[in-house]
Amino acid sequence: NIMFNEWGLNAEERQVALQVLTEVAIMSPDTIDTLDNVTVHEYLAQYNNLPRPVYEYFAYLAHAFNVGLVDLVPMSETVKAFQRLMNQPLGYPAGGYGRMVEDMAEVVKGNGGEVKTRARVERIIVEEGRVTGVLTRDAVFRAPIVVSNAGIQPTVLKLVGEQYFDRSYVSYVKDLLPSMGFTGCRYILSKPVLSCGLYQIWSEDAWWNLERFDRARTGEIPADVVITVTVPTNYDPETGPPGKQLLVLGTPCSPDPQDKMIRALWKKTDQQMAEIFPEIVPYVESREAYAGPAQVAAVSRDQVMPGQGGEAVGVGVTVGQCGRYKPSARSPLPGLFYVGFDAGSSAFMGTQQAVDSALKVAPMVYRYHLEKRLSTAR
Structure with a gap:
């Protein structure tokens, strides 16, 4: 009622607004999945006499959840994020986001890993059709698996290079639209x-x-x-x-x-x-x-495509590129995976979606590692 009062809705408009918000709040997963190709604007257009403040609210949510535009963001992503937001509180990490990254680095070190700072990756090394490590300004680090969080476009078009991918895949990557x-x-x-x-x-x-x-x-x-x-x-x-x-x-x-x-x-x-x-x-x-x-x-996303490179969250925030159409975290190049907002997750806001991607990509990488060990042992 507080929100409806602020919007200045009359009794009839309140009923329509309540209908829309209720349908979004309780929408089933199967129904949500059908909206991957339906924009927020297109979805709202089905309601007769939709109060203007309701449209404006969901247009704002397209910015807040996807950092996108109301006539490009799919309703499926907005609904899923809306439902998640209803069921979990918002917060801020103690010490700020910088401290959170430092804590993650400590976990990596505590589990036997090593964190290299001031070691920007200049190139992902490819030999005999598969990744074999990374090259920084000062060193070469060999590895059979590379997980890139540089963004799918910078990874494919710059760090690896177009020549190592099928032409159709390169075209697909170039066609991915950025967030705002x-x-x-x-x-x-x-x-x-x-x-x-x-x-x-x-x-x-x-x-x-x-x-x-x-x-x-x-x-x-x-x-x-x-x-x-x-x-x-x-x-x-x-x-x-x-x-x-x-x-x-x-x-x-x-x-x-x-x-x-x-x-x-x-x-x-x-x-x-x-x-x-x-x-x-x-x-x-x-x-x-x-x-x-x-x-x-x-700092984080090289500009490899004209008119973009400074996107707030990444690519894949528009119809046909979200939900079941989200880029796969497993690249066609053996041993190369993507992690972050660009691939492997959906229906979270910015940082949350990147973290969710990591949680989903980690077991994917581990399974790939086990498969390679098994094939080598034969």
Whole structure:
């Protein structure tokens, strides 16, 4: 009722809104699977007299869950993520995401593994039709199995090379569409001001479809944008300076590291934050670390396709590329596997889907290892 009141729905509109939300919340897995080729926009179009705020809410969810566009994101992914979100609480890792990665590295070391830092992989070595290791700037590491989390496109098109794959597979990889990018910054407040740990902000004009996205790329930034604000210090005070409040915020954008819309969105986001949260303005000590697709492409996903490379989560967020159509984690090149958002999982948001991919790909790699041991022993 609180949400319906905020949306200003009358009694008839509330019934339609309740019908849609209920059907999504209890939809069976079999029905969900039939929606891999149905966009969020197409699914909602079946309802007569659908209240506009309901459409806008699901358009926002297409951004939040898939970092995609309402007329490209499949309804199946949105429904699955919606149901998961209903059944599990949101949180923030103690110490921040950096600490979580450090903890994972410690687990690897504790189980006999070795973590190499400042050792960017320059090439995946292929010999006699199979992977045999990786090449960094300073060393060669031999291995019969390589699991790449660099993204399926950078892995195939750069780290391995097109010449080692069938032409049809290369075309398939090139045709995978990217998610949108995400760009923003962090604010340091001189004292705690905001009480919640997470704020999701959108309006009737903030969500993007393909038409609005194209207009933004020409410089026509909308009056409102979708903003996600995380307040890490409300979860763990040690993630920020003592006695101060840390805000990490941003908005969806083009995945192209060179797109001019990104700087315009920084300005728009700052303006909108001041309008929505005027109480923080007197206490903003700094706005820093403005980042987006350029930093993503430089650090984690090489730009190997024009107009992309800085996608927020990866590829495979559109109809025909999600659910049962998601890229396989096992590549056609013997010994090469992909892990992360691009392959092996679905129906989670960003980091969660990447982690779920790892949990599913790990036993796949182990089975492959056992198969190879068995064939060698014969």
